[in-house]
Amino acid sequence: MTISKTMKLMAGTALSALTGLTPVLAQVSELGTGEGAVNIVAWPGYIERGETDKAFDWVTKFETATGCKVNVKTANTSDEMVALMNEGGFDLVTASGDASLRLVAGKRVQPINTDLIPSWSKVDDRLKDAGWHTVGGVHYGVPYMWGPNVLMYNTEVFKEPPTSWKVVFEKMDLPDGKSNQGRVQAYDGPIHIADAAQYLMAHKPELGITNPYELNEDQYAAALDLLRAQRELVARYWHDAFIQMDDFKNEGVVASGSWPFQVGLLKSEGQPVASTIPEEGVTGWADTTMMHVDAEHPTCAYLWMEHSLSSNLQSDLAVWFGANPSVPTACTDGSGMSTAESCHANGMDDFDKVRFWTTPVANCSQGEGACVPYYRWVSDYIGVIGGR
Amino acid sequence: MSGAVLPARGPGDRLTGLFWRRPWLLLLLLIAPPLLWLGVVYMGSLAALLLQSFYSIDEFSGIVVPEFTLKTYAELFRAQNLDIILRTVTMAAAVTLACAALAFPIAYFAARYAKGPWKAAFYLGVMLPLWSSYLVKVYAWKLILAKEGILGWAAERTHTGFVIDGLLSIPGLQGSSLSTSPIGTFLVFVYIWLPYMILPMQAALERVPQSMLEASADLGATSRQTFRSVILPLALPGVVAGSIFTFSLTLGDYIIPQIIGNSANFIGMAVYQLQGTAGNIPLAAAFAVVPIGIMLVYLWLAKRAGAFDAL
Numbered sequence: 001m002t003i004s005k006t007m008k009l010m011a012g013t014a015l016s017a018l019t020g021l022t023p024v025l026a027q028v029s030e031l032g033t034g035e036g037a038v039n040i041v042a043w044p045g046y047i048e049r050g051e052t053d054k055a056f057d058w059v060t061k062f063e064t065a066t067g068c069k070v071n072v073k074t075a076n077t078s079d080e081m082v083a084l085m086n087e088g089g090f091d092l093v094t095a096s097g098d099a100s101l102r103l104v105a106g107k108r109v110q111p112i113n114t115d116l117i118p119s120w121s122k123v124d125d126r127l128k129d130a131g132w133h134t135v136g137g138v139h140y141g142v143p144y145m146w147g148p149n150v151l152m153y154n155t156e157v158f159k160e161p162p163t164s165w166k167v168v169f170e171k172m173d174l175p176d177g178k179s180n181q182g183r184v185q186a187y188d189g190p191i192h193i194a195d196a197a198q199y200l201m202a203h204k205p206e207l208g209i210t211n212p213y214e215l216n217e218d219q220y221a222a223a224l225d226l227l228r229a230q231r232e233l234v235a236r237y238w239h240d241a242f243i244q245m246d247d248f249k250n251e252g253v254v255a256s257g258s259w260p261f262q263v264g265l266l267k268s269e270g271q272p273v274a275s276t277i278p279e280e281g282v283t284g285w286a287d288t289t290m291m292h293v294d295a296e297h298p299t300c301a302y303l304w305m306e307h308s309l310s311s312n313l314q315s316d317l318a319v320w321f322g323a324n325p326s327v328p329t330a331c332t333d334g335s336g337m338s339t340a341e342s343c344h345a346n347g348m349d350d351f352d353k354v355r356f357w358t359t360p361v362a363n364c365s366q367g368e369g370a371c372v373p374y375y376r377w378v379s380d381y382i383g384v385i386g387g388r
Numbered sequence: 389m390s391g392a393v394l395p396a397r398g399p400g401d402r403l404t405g406l407f408w409r410r411p412w413l414l415l416l417l418l419i420a421p422p423l424l425w426l427g428v429v430y431m432g433s434l435a436a437l438l439l440q441s442f443y444s445i446d447e448f449s450g451i452v453v454p455e456f457t458l459k460t461y462a463e464l465f466r467a468q469n470l471d472i473i474l475r476t477v478t479m480a481a482a483v484t485l486a487c488a489a490l491a492f493p494i495a496y497f498a499a500r501y502a503k504g505p506w507k508a509a510f511y512l513g514v515m516l517p518l519w520s521s522y523l524v525k526v527y528a529w530k531l532i533l534a535k536e537g538i539l540g541w542a543a544e545r546t547h548t549g550f551v552i553d554g555l556l557s558i559p560g561l562q563g564s565s566l567s568t569s570p571i572g573t574f575l576v577f578v579y580i581w582l583p584y585m586i587l588p589m590q591a592a593l594e595r596v597p598q599s600m601l602e603a604s605a606d607l608g609a610t611s612r613q614t615f616r617s618v619i620l621p622l623a624l625p626g627v628v629a630g631s632i633f634t635f636s637l638t639l640g641d642y643i644i645p646q647i648i649g650n651s652a653n654f655i656g657m658a659v660y661q662l663q664g665t666a667g668n669i670p671l672a673a674a675f676a677v678v679p680i681g682i683m684l685v686y687l688w689l690a691k692r693a694g695a696f697d698a699l
Contacts, residue, residue, distance in 0.1 A: 240646075246534075251534050251568065375445055382472070385651050
């Protein structure tokens with residue numbers, strides 16, 4: 001999923017605010033026998049059957065045990081996921097926070113009967129009622145994975161982990177005595193404005209920002225000013241995980257917001273990098289397995305949702321992706337390769353420091369039309385990167 | 389004698405008979421698929437694009453309002469959007485000029501001097517880069533141009549790093565390395581689109597009759613005069629054809645500036661972002677109309693310059 005997280009946020013969630021979410025849809029009350037197949041729309045790398053790397057397989061056993069053949073259609077953006085679900089023909093989707101509410105608002109997904117998922121009780125309490133899949137007390141899915149957007153840094157330049165996002169936002173000399181100009185990166189997506197707002201939350205409390213995704217005009221203008229100063233420091237913004245990794249290797253980049261995915265891969269290549277969660281906190285993403293309203297294979301779909309929580313999936317996928325399991329015990333119960341240390345490295349204990357991606361809408365907690373909606377984030381961020 | 393008319397021997401004969409009696413039917417059948425393709429798939433999508441660009445996005449909810457307005461086009465004139473258009477057109481023009489300058493000697497040699505195996509080698513040399521994936525080539529260039537890449541390494545070893553530093557300190561072209569500077573974007577564009585300039589140029593140059601060059605020489609023209617008054621006018625259609633390729637391809641590309649350069653938006657990137665993440669399809673459509681408009685003006689100018697007279 002993360003690789004193409006790039007194009008993830010959509011103004012479409014605005015729909016949910018407008019159309020009003022009316023949840024009353026029928027849910028499955030009991031399971032029959034498996035239908036022999038289950039069709040899943042997923043982020044690339046999310047559902048592995050040992051074909052990419054033999055050690056990472058959380059499909060084969062499920063197929064043998066249930067007789068449900070798993071068919072995966074990978075999607076690279078949240079938009080693609082929503083489009084595929086609108087087309088139909090799929091049972092499940094691993095939707096991110098910016099797609100999930102759109103799917104609920106568009107009535108493409110159905111409520112989940114958690115009584116039919118025995119492992120529901122094992123789900124992280126912090127995720128059980130998360131706002132990106134629970135609407136009006138009704139659950140529209142089962143939490144899948146989540147992860148923070150960490151600060152990645154070069155350990156040869158930073159002997160001590162940087163404690164603040166300041167290194168990427170303000171012109172300063174890094175511990176090696178040279179300026180950070182041209183040596184830091186920022187995310188090439190408008191959602192990065194939220195990272196700037198989060199930095200301001202800590203450093204300019206007089207702005208009164210309480211939620212980096214809900215900014216009024218003044219707060220928004222302050223965030224843009226910060227980003228304009230950042231433009232002077234950033235030689236190239238990143239949007240593709242592999243390009244960022246290349247920039248850390250060949251372009252002399254030493255600090256940037258990033259995903260644990262890149263940090264893990266670079267480390268495995270022996271690069272001198274590490275990641276940290278600075279004092280201001282971080283933004284992050286959380287994905288949910290949701291079920292299509294006209295799912296043709298409801299029993300297999302439910303069996304998969306149970307499987308996604310109870311098997312080695314959570315534990316192994318967390319290692320594979322550098323993400324965090326939605327089932328906390330997966331870190332320690334030995335069901336897969338995760339350990340308490342690996343979970344800690346991926347940010348499992350930093351949940352409270354993570355402000356999860358949601359789509360900014362005009363009608364926010366500050367009032368009707370008080371906040372700057374997402375489509376303006378997009379056009380203004382284009383301006384900022386263009387040097388305006 | 390009724391026996392002179394042979395009885396039809398099957399559906400094939402009857403069909404032939406039908407086509408014989410109504411020739412327009414065959415014509416219609418043959419022409420319908422391409423017409424449908426052009427009319428529905430091609431023009432249809434263009435029409436949908438145009439239509440979308442006259443819609444607008446609601447300021448508060450971010451939802452597309454399907455009512456006709458010119459508001460979206462007005463948005464194109466916001467400073468940051470004009471920047472994008474200007475940046476893209478400047479890049480396209482620079483790339484086209486550089487491609488033309490580079491391609492002409494190559495095409496001229498290939499058309500007038502290369503023979504036999506050399507000609508084959510020329511075609512292979514020009515076409516070969518087109519066979520490998522565009523992305524692979526762009527990523528390769530990213531490595532070549534990177535700060536710690538081969539160019540930087542070579543410059544360091546030969547103590548010519550000041551050349552690169554000098555280039556990178558030109559206002560507007562700054563970057564921490566060639567790969568994060570607009571110079572890098574320009575170099576990669578030129579590399580990628582060069583074959584599209586060489587091939588039409590070479591075809592045009594081959595059609596310039598040798599006799600005319602001889603006549604020009606007989607009349608006492610210097611080689612420079614021959615070039616200016618004989619070769620260039622006759623080869624102009626090829627140059628224009630090539631420039632249409634390089635210019636329009638650069639106008640629409642959104643992958644190279646994403647990978648090489650300083651992340652500043654080009655028209656293609658803006659369209660990609662606006663339609664994908666922002667859901668601002670009207671503005672994306674309006675942006676997409678810009679290259680069409682620019683190309684129409686370009687073609688009109690080319691026509692006035694007489695580029696199509698020889699067609």
